[in-house]
Amino acid sequence: MKQNKTLDTGMNRYLPFIAFLLLTVFAVNPLAAQDQQQTENSLLPEIDPQDIEIRSEFKARFPGLRRQPILGFEPAPDIYQIDPNRMPFIETQEQVVANLPVSRLSRPEPPQYYSLYNPEKINLFSRIGFGSFGSPEAQIWGVKRLSDETYVGGDLDYFSSEGHLDNEQSAFRFFNVNGEFATKLGDKTRLDLTGGFENNFNQMFDLNPDFSSDGSRKDYNSFYFGTALHHFKNSITGWNAQADIRFFDVSLDAGSLSGTAEEMVYNASVAKKWVGSHVNETFTVHLGINGGSYDNSANSAQWMTVGGGVMYERLFNYSTKVTVDGSVYYGTDSFDSKIYLAPSVKVEHPLMDFVTLRVKAGAEPFFKTIEELHSTNRFLNVSSNLRHSYRFNGLAELELDYSKVGALTMGVQYQSINDYPIFIRNTGFTIGLNPPPVYYYETNYADVYKIRAYAGFSHEIIAHRFWLHGKVYVQKPQIKNNGQIPYEEEFGVQSGFSLRPIDKLTIEAWANYVGPRQAFNEELGGFLLLGGQLDVQITQHIGAYVKLKNILNQEYQVWQGFTERPFQVYGGITVKL
Secondary structure, three states, rough: OOOHHHHHHHHHHHHHHHHHHHHHHHHHHHHHHHHHHHHHHHOOOOOOOOOOOOOOOOOOOOOOOOOOOOOOOOOOOOOOOOOOOOOOOOOOOHHHHHHOOHHHHOOOOOOOOOOOOOOOOOEEEEEEEEEEEOOEEEEEEEEEEEEEEEEEEEEEEEEEEEOOOOOOOEEEEEEEEEEEEEEEOOOOOEEEEEEEEEEEEEEEEOOOOOOOOOOOEEEEEEEEEEEEHHHEOOOOOOOEEEEEEEEEEEEEEHHHHOEEEEEEEEEEEEEEEEHHHHHHHEEEEEEEEEEEEEEOOOEEEEEEEEEEEEEEEEEOOOEEEEEEEEEEEEEOOOOOOEEEEEEEEEEEEEEEEEEEEEEEEEEEOOOOOOOHHHOOOOEEOOOOOOOOEEEEEEEEEEEEEEOOOOEEEEEEEEEEEEEEEEEEEOOOOOOOOOOOOOEEEEEEEEEEEEEEEEEEEEEEEEEEEEEEEEEEEEEEEEEEEOOOOOOOOEEEEEEEEEEEEEOOEEEEEEEEEEEEEEOOEEEOOOOOEEEEEEEOOOHHHHHHHHEEOOOOOOOOOOOOOOOOOEEEEEEEEEOOO
C-alpha cells in the first residue's frame, strides 16, 4: 500500500508538466497549418533562416512585409542595389562596399602635398647689400625658442637711396622693425604679444610752377603693439581674442603746402568656434570693433566700425566645402552713419579629380586709414578726409591641377564699390598762370566698378631645381558714368622663374608688364620691368648675392610727375644660422 501511494504521489508531481506539453502540441499544430497555408498562397519567397546574412550595419528588408520589425530588422531601410535573393557569403568584401554610396564609407585621404623646395631649418636669415645711387638694403629675420613653450621672433627691413634724379631731389628711406613673443599659459592656451615701428621719408617731386621750397620732403612715423589670446580644446573647437592699437603721423615740408596729420587706430575682436553634428561642420560666432581718430591740416574727425555675425562651414559628401557668413556692421564717420549688411558665401567643389571650382559672393564695408593711403601713394598731401566704403563682389575660379607639380588657374571677378578712394591732382585757380599749377595728390571718393579676368600657372619643370610661374590679367576699372579710374591699368603680366642647377647656386628672374593708365591730363604709357638675382652659398652659413633691377633701363612713372629709378645693380652677403 505504501508503494502504490508513493507511485501516485510521483505521478501527481508530473501531471501539470505533462498537461502543459499536451496543450502546447495541440496549440502549435493549428498555427503551423495556418502559416503553411498562408505561405502557399503568398508571393513571398521561402527564406531559410540560415540564408539571412547580417553584415556590419546593413539592414535587410523583405518586400511586401508590413508588420512590425522583428529580431532587430527595420521594415523600410535603404537598400543599396543588393539583390535580397542573392546567395549568401558569396560576394567579396570589396564587391559589397563597391555598391554603397561614398557617404557611408570612411573619409578619403587628403591629396598629398608636394613642396617645390625643402626649406632649411634655420633660426636667423639676413641679406645685407649695397646698390646703385647710394642705396643700402637689409633684410633680417630670426626666431629663438626660449623653452619648449616660449619663443621670440622679429624682422627688420631697411632700404634707402641718395636719389637718382639730377635736376631735383629724389632721396628716400624705408625702415621697419617688428617683434613677436609667444608663450603657452597652459596645454590649450597661448598668449601672443606683438609690436613694431616704422621710420620713413621721401623727397617730393618739384611742382611746376613751384610754390614750395627747394627739397620738399615728407616724413612718416608709426608704432604699434598688440596682444592675442588663443584657447583651443583641439585644432577646431575653442575661442580667441585679440586687440591692438597703432599710432601714425606724417609731416609735409613743402613751403605753402606744408602740413601735418596724426592718426590713432584701434581694433579688438573675439571669436568662438565649435563643431556641429555632421562631419566637418563648424560654427563660429565673431564680434569686433575697429575705430580711430585723425587730425590734419584740413579737419579732425573720429570713425568707428562695429559688428559681428555667425559663420557656418561644412563639407558636404566629403567633396563640396561651403562657407556662409551672415554679418551686420554699424559704421560712423564724418560723412555718414549707417548699418551695413555683410553676407557672404563661398563654395569649393571638385568637378573632377584635377579640376576644382570656387565661387564667392558677398558684401562688406571697409575703411582706408591715413597710413594705408600714404603707403599706397607716397606723393599724397596731408589733408585727406576719410569715409567708409562698401563693396559688393563676386568671383568664379577654376583650378586645374594637371600634374603633381603644376597648376593652372583662371577666373572672373566683379566688384561694385560705393565711395571708393581714388587719387587725383587738383589744378589751382591762380589767375594769370598758363598752364595753371598742379599740386600734389588728393583723395577723392566715387562709386566705381571693376571687372577682371585672369589666368595664371605654376609649374615645377624639374623637382626642386626649375620652377616657372606667371599670371596675365585684363580689367575694366571704371568710375560709374565718369570714365576710367585714374592710375589703374587695364591689363598686365607678371611672370618669373627659379633655377637651381646645383645645391649652392640659385638663379631667379622676373618680368612684369603694366599697361597704359589714365592720368589727370594725359595717358601714362605702359612699362616692362625685367630683373634677376643670383644667390651663391659659399659655406654652410655664408653666401653672396647679386641683383639687377629694371634691366631694360625703362623710363616710366608710377605717379604722374615723378620718374622712377633706371637700371640698378645690387650686391651683398647672406647669413644663415
